[in-house]
Amino acid sequence: MQGLSQDEMLRYQRHLSLPGFGPDAQSKLKQSGVLVIGAGGLGCPVLLYLAAAGVGRIGIIDGDTVDLSNLQRQVLYTADDIGRSKAAVAAEKLREQNPNVDCIAYEERLSIDNAMERITAYDLVIDGSDNFPTRYLVNDACVLAGKPLVHGAIQTFSGQVSVFNFQGGPTYRCLFPEPPNPEDAPSCAEVGVVGVLPGLVGLYQATEALKLLAEIGEPLSGRLLLLDALSMRHETITFERDAEQAKARPLEWIEYNCDSSMAEDAVCGIVEVEPRQLQADSSDYQLLDVREDWERAICGLPGAHLPLGQILSGTADFSSLGLDTEKPTYVYCKAGVRSLQAAEAMQAHYGFKKLKNLQGGILAWAQQVDPAMPVY
Numbered sequence: 001m002q003g004l005s006q007d008e009m010l011r012y013q014r015h016l017s018l019p020g021f022g023p024d025a026q027s028k029l030k031q032s033g034v035l036v037i038g039a040g041g042l043g044c045p046v047l048l049y050l051a052a053a054g055v056g057r058i059g060i061i062d063g064d065t066v067d068l069s070n071l072q073r074q075v076l077y078t079a080d081d082i083g084r085s086k087a088a089v090a091a092e093k094l095r096e097q098n099p100n101v102d103c104i105a106y107e108e109r110l111s112i113d114n115a116m117e118r119i120t121a122y123d124l125v126i127d128g129s130d131n132f133p134t135r136y137l138v139n140d141a142c143v144l145a146g147k148p149l150v151h152g153a154i155q156t157f158s159g160q161v162s163v164f165n166f167q168g169g170p171t172y173r174c175l176f177p178e179p180p181n182p183e184d185a186p187s188c189a190e191v192g193v194v195g196v197l198p199g200l201v202g203l204y205q206a207t208e209a210l211k212l213l214a215e216i217g218e219p220l221s222g223r224l225l226l227l228d229a230l231s232m233r234h235e236t237i238t239f240e241r242d243a244e245q246a247k248a249r250p251l252e253w254i255e256y257n258c259d260s261s262m263a264e265d266a267v268c269g270i271v272e273v274e275p276r277q278l279q280a281d282s283s284d285y286q287l288l289d290v291r292e293d294w295e296r297a298i299c300g301l302p303g304a305h306l307p308l309g310q311i312l313s314g315t316a317d318f319s320s321l322g323l324d325t326e327k328p329t330y331v332y333c334k335a336g337v338r339s340l341q342a343a344e345a346m347q348a349h350y351g352f353k354k355l356k357n358l359q360g361g362i363l364a365w366a367q368q369v370d371p372a373m374p375v376y
Contacts, residue, residue, distance in 0.1 A: 003027050008100055012054050025214035026054060030100075030212045033057035035122040037110055037138055039086040040064070041188075041198030042128035042152050042205065044076040048204040051094040055213065057102045059122055062087040063109035069376045073195040080124045091212045103186045106152045110134055112251045115141040124212055126205055130188060132179040133254045139164060140170035143248050148212055152205040157194055157229045159201035162220050163208050165246075170223035173245040180253060191361070197229050270343045271356045275365040276332055278358060285328040288321075291343040291362075295334060299362060303330075311345050318350060325351045332358035332365075334376075352370065 004026060009016060015026050034055050039062040050058055066074070066081045066089060074086075081089045087105035094103045096170045106118060110129070119125055119141045126139045127149060135151070142149040148166040153159065204225065210292050211217040249297040287303030289296055297303055323329065329352055333339040339357050344350040346365045358365070366373040 003030065005100075008054065008244070010132075011100070015053070020216055021137075021214065023065065024122060025216060028214050029210065029212060032124070032150050033059065033122040034124050034126060034209060034213070035059040035118060036126045036128060037061050037134065038128035038130065039076070039090040039264065040070070040128060040130065041073045041154065041193065042202045043090070043126075044074045045199045045202030046126055046128060046206045046209070047076065047090055047094055048097070049203065050209065051098045051101045051103070053206075053210055054098065055101060055209075055300045056094050057122070059104045059106060059118065061106040061108065061110055061118060062090075063107060067375065073193065073198050075199065083288045088286050110135065110137060112253055115251060116145060117145055120145045122147065122208060122282060124148050124150065126209055128152060128202070128205070130208045132376050134171060136179065136254050140249055140251055145250070150205050150208045152201045155188055155195055156191055157228045159197055159204075159229070161201060161204040161208065161225045161227075162219070162223065166212065166219055166221040168241070169191045170239055170241040173247045174242040175224060175239050177245050179213070179239060185336070187335060189335050190333070193216055197227075200227060200229065214311070225289075249278070270340065270347065273330070274359055274361045275355045275368045278356075278365075279369050281330075285330055285356075286323055287330045287332070288323065288342070289332060290339050291333050295376070298376050299366070301332070301362070301365070308333070309349075314349055316350065318319070318346075318352075326353060328354040328356065330356045330358055333361045334364055335361040337361075 006236055012026050012133050015021050016023055023181050032055055034050055036046055038057065039047065039060050047058065049061065049124050066077045066084055066086055066088050068082055070077060071079065075094055083198055087107045087109045091103040091105035094101060108114060110118065125138060125142055125147050127135060128137065129135055139149060142165050149164040150163045151172060164170060169294065172362060174206040210222055211219055215270045222238055222240065224237050225241065225322040226237065287301055289300055290308040290311060292307050304323055306316055306321060310316045331343045334359060336359050338359060347355055363375055
């Protein structure tokens with residue numbers, strides 16, 4: 001039956017008996033290849049359901065390893081997997097789930113050097129990345145390769161899903177021509193995400209992928225599905241193809257972080273510093289942690305502590321912390337975004353004159369200076 005083995009017919013019988021799906025659609029899944037970029041919160045549910053559905057070949061690209069903080073939402077992994085390659089572990093578990101699926105692990109990050117080689121080898125791409133440089137790189141490579149792209153993004157309690165570059169439809173750049181200001185778009189590492197949200201959004205992504213591969217239903221091309229998990233409300237907005245933004249362009253890696261340009265630093269008086277610069281500083285400086293109490297309980301550096309919210313409220317009492325507005329002050333958080341917000345408020349409203357933002361935050365400190373420090 002349409003190239004399906006007896007085992008596959010038994011495994012997929014609910015698909016085979018489904019009106020509008022049947023053996024033809026199942027065979028199309030078996031003959032298809034999907035590249036999933038990122039085996040994290042979004043990638044885990046996507047991978048589980050693509051493999052269960054019988055997609056013939058699944059590529060998994062992720063250069064990260066499993067850590068304890070992943071287990072709150074990345075449902076493919078267990079405590080025994082901590083320290084192991086996400087891509088390798090995911091491939092192993094998908095093979096156990098469905099031996100009929102060919103799972104290929106790429107233990108690397110997507111880059112300008114490998115994007116075209118990886119993407120051209122598959123029929124469809126699903127983006128489960130968590131940063132804007134990768135999203136723009138994926139979009140541009142899919143445009144060059146002529147591959148449809150299923151997009152998903154999450155933050156706190158909100159998520160979004162769309163389909164780009166499908167049969168001449170809009171691309172990611174048609175909806176988002178330029179990345180937002182980093183201060184306006186903190187990562188999930190900074191502001192958090194409820195653990196079930198990646199599952200919800202990832203399942204929408206998997207559904208769109210199966211529809212495209214099986215050639216059924218109406219894809220989310222030209223439409224952006226917005227999900228608010230707190231109210232469980234859904235909203236769909238439409239958008240058009242922008243011929244200029246949809247043009248094929250050479251691949252580039254967008255430099256995107258909380259670091260201001262040197263000109264901006266000179267104007268605002270806030271200097272971005274690397275962890276090793278702080279480590280080498282022997283002057284009489286002061287250090288301020290603007291993370292939440294629970295974060296500081298996990299790890300931190302010696303110095304004062306005042307959560308960002310109190311600083312932004314305009315009522316923070318820095319003198320009670322022993323901080324002098326005239327002394328050089330390093331400000332840090334988890335990844336460098338909240339600390340930059342705090343430094344700007346400290347300069348504008350509290351009179352601090354010599355502010356330095358720790359680029360990359362405590363995560364960068366742990367990576368570059370103190371690998372033994374717990375991270376989260």
